[in-house]
Amino acid sequence: MHAIQQQYWSVREYLSPVLKESKFKEHGRITPEEFVAAGDFLTYKFGVWTWEKGDPSKLKDYLPADKQYLLTRGVPCLRRATSLAYTDADEDAERLLSFGDSTGADEWVETHAGRKSNMDAANPGQIDDIPDLDGPADDALAQGVGALALGADAAAETPDLDDIPDMEEDGLEEGEDEATAAPKATPGVIDASQVEVANGNLLQVRTYDVMITYDKYYQTPRIWLIGYDENRTPLTPPQIFQDISADHALKTVTIEAFPHSASLQAASVHPCKHASVMKKVIERMNTSVVEEQLAQRKSPSASASSKDKKKWFGRKVSGAGKDDKGKEDKGEEEEVEGMRVDFYLVVFLKFIASIVPTIEVDSTASF
Amino acid sequence: MPIVQFAPFASLVQPAFWHELTSLKIDVLRLSDEALPITGYYTLGRSITDRETGSEIVLGCNLSVGPESFHKSSQPPSGAFPAKGHFKNFNTIEDFKAADKTALFNQETERMWESIVTTRDTSSLNSFILITYADLKKYKYYYWFAFPSFVAKPAWEIDELGWKLANEDLSHDSACFLLTSIHAQLRATPLPFFLVRAGVEIAPIESYASFFANVPPAEQTIGFVDPSASPTNPGWPLRNLLAYMRAIYPATTGELRILCWRDADVPAALAGWKSRVGIVHTAPPADAAAAVARPSAVGWEKTPQGKLAPRVADLAPMMDPVRLANQAV
Known part of the structure; x- marks a missing residue:
């Protein structure tokens, strides 16, 4: 069933026309050219992102051959998203966040700011398999119970070295090597006592490889995740779902074939709602950017710092080698243009960060 | 130590x-x-x-x-x-x-x-x-x-100061200049192992003898790209690099200034540099035969x-x- 569905999706994507004219402000969708421009900006500004070629047999001809998708490796994920489940008690703990703009016009509310992790060994926050909808109700219940039991087993599912009996080799190296740093209980945690206890007594630092592809049918970027646990073993789908906020884990995130590889499977956020969400976010940001640009024109002697900010939104990527100076000057003279499409992926990552709150995909927060 | x-x-x-x-x-x-x-x-x-x-x-x-x-x-x-x-x-x-x-x-x-x-x-x-x-x-x-x-053998030891942040090791201006300059040069020519001398020149390890010919030992620094970010442990590549230095230049490598290069990007503030510097020592091996084996x-x-x-x-x-x-x- 799933295979047929995937086949259908790929045919549908193949048949759907390539978006030609820019629609990013109206619909939140972008053209492949705009995807490349936004990707150039992202890779230029944030070195952790790189363009990848992907499998040559899976080349998408509407994108440049060497810019098929964006990739960043080893994105850390310190906690499980399930540990962020909200409770009423900290409803009031709100904090205003301001992104890149000193006027305070565009503030975001971070709710539950001071909230502590509610996850402990007793509540590992396993997301269980979804019971089938078809079939009698008690059947579904039984399945749910079965899934719970499976959930308890999931810990043991991590590779079991008993599979290879007698493989430990004692004679391989003589004695302890004094110059090898002792493996820490938690890889890389400087001071385990200061760090919150996430599960048992270990902080599970997972890492993710994150890919952004262009989805031709939905005309939006699409995000893909491949995860590793703290021992660098690939994560299973239920484990990946632990890092996706509960609102999305069972609905919009699925494991699918990665479009730029012949065989790879990755978790992906389904892009059907991306365009409308992006439109809302862009509208909000655009209003504030336009306001700022208007203010800028009225008072050319605006403070240097706000001029910097303005440039941030208005500038074309200088890495792309376009006529960035000239364009900017013209822009100031002719009309206020609002947010540039180059900024699209930066905004997109902020939106994705709300779906996967504990994976630090949003390296852009520091701007 | x-x-x-x-x-x-x-x-x-x-x-x-x-x-x-x-x-x-x-x-x-x-x-x-x-x-x-x-x-x-x-x-x-x-x-x-x-x-x-x-x-x-x-x-x-x-x-x-x-x-x-x-x-x-x-x-x-x-x-x-x-x-x-x-x-x-x-x-x-x-x-x-x-x-x-x-x-x-x-x-x-x-x-x-x-x-x-x-x-x-x-x-x-x-x-x-x-x-x-x-x-x-x-x-x-x-x-x-x-x-x-x-x-x-004997093992490398580090002096009491341990691995210091590179920007604390030097005066404010020179640290900033030095680190930014190394960053730029490494970006232009990526080297996993490199030598640094005063005037902020870097060179591949292979040119050790000529590059450090007229440089006083205190101003010689050996750098390597460090895959470890731990404040107390340099990464694995340094180990073979030290073995390499000992094997080829036994006379001059009893004490070495090591730069663990850890900065992919130039940080906004001076305090943001993550590279570390330490001075490591070793004693000559107990018998001469072991030195060449x-x-x-x-x-x-x-x-x-x-x-x-x-x-x-x-x-x-x-x-x-x-x-x-x-x-x-």
Whole structure:
């Protein structure tokens, strides 16, 4: 069933026309050219992102051959998203966040700011398999119970070295090597006592490889995740779902074939709602950017710092080698243009960060 | 003085590597278990600030292999440094278990030592071994990495100051200038190991004798790209680099100033630099014969339980069509 569905999706994507004219402000969708421009900006500004070629047999001809998708490796994920489940008690703990703009016009509310992790060994926050909808109700219940039991087993599912009996080799190296740093209980945690206890007594630092592809049918970027646990073993789908906020884990995130590889499977956020969400976010940001640009024109002697900010939104990527100076000057003279499409992926990552709150995909927060 | 402890490499195998191995095994290797050349790569050590507690969390000291590792001519990803290795895939689990790992390991260390002593080439200092057995029907991959590293006798020691942040080690202006300048030069010509002298010039390790000819020892610095971000442990590559220096220049390397290069980007503030500097010492070996012989080496990767044993990657949840179908909603 799933295979047929995937086949259908790929045919549908193949048949759907390539978006030609820019629609990013109206619909939140972008053209492949705009995807490349936004990707150039992202890779230029944030070195952790790189363009990848992907499998040559899976080349998408509407994108440049060497810019098929964006990739960043080893994105850390310190906690499980399930540990962020909200409770009423900290409803009031709100904090205003301001992104890149000193006027305070565009503030975001971070709710539950001071909230502590509610996850402990007793509540590992396993997301269980979804019971089938078809079939009698008690059947579904039984399945749910079965899934719970499976959930308890999931810990043991991590590779079991008993599979290879007698493989430990004692004679391989003589004695302890004094110059090898002792493996820490938690890889890389400087001071385990200061760090919150996430599960048992270990902080599970997972890492993710994150890919952004262009989805031709939905005309939006699409995000893909491949995860590793703290021992660098690939994560299973239920484990990946632990890092996706509960609102999305069972609905919009699925494991699918990665479009730029012949065989790879990755978790992906389904892009059907991306365009409308992006439109809302862009509208909000655009209003504030336009306001700022208007203010800028009225008072050319605006403070240097706000001029910097303005440039941030208005500038074309200088890495792309376009006529960035000239364009900017013209822009100031002719009309206020609002947010540039180059900024699209930066905004997109902020939106994705709300779906996967504990994976630090949003390296852009520091701007 | 405390002994210098190095953070060992930790292998990171991308799932795509196993996919590539599967097709290689079926289409090309078939029943061959020849040793093949392979390329892994490592990047600068990274750490991340935990937003909730504000503490700095260090990410692992990883050496990763991906699908491109099998292709001889592949370029490492930007910002990554290649490590050459040898890869051997066994046909049965029995062969895998019975493999003469000591012989494989000795062969590799012999090769590394040869290249140090005869060609004085630093490119083989990060060599590694990977042995695998692929259970294709169950989507299980058994593997074991070794990152051979020569054991220094007597061990290297670091002075009381330990590994200081590079920007604290120097005066404000010079630190900023020095680090920014090294960053720019490394970006232009990436070198996994390099020499730094006053005036902020860098050069490959191979030119040690001529580059440091007229430089007082206090102004000589040896740098390396450090995959570890731990404040107290430099990364594994330094270990073989020190062995290399000891073997070729025994007279002048009793005390060395080491720069652990950890900055991928120029930070906004001076305090943001993460590179570290330390002065390491070693005493001359007890007898002269030991000085020229190949030192013993260590480096088989341990399991999370700290045992010397292979690891398993179980990709059934991500590869088995039946389980994928169950997963799909």
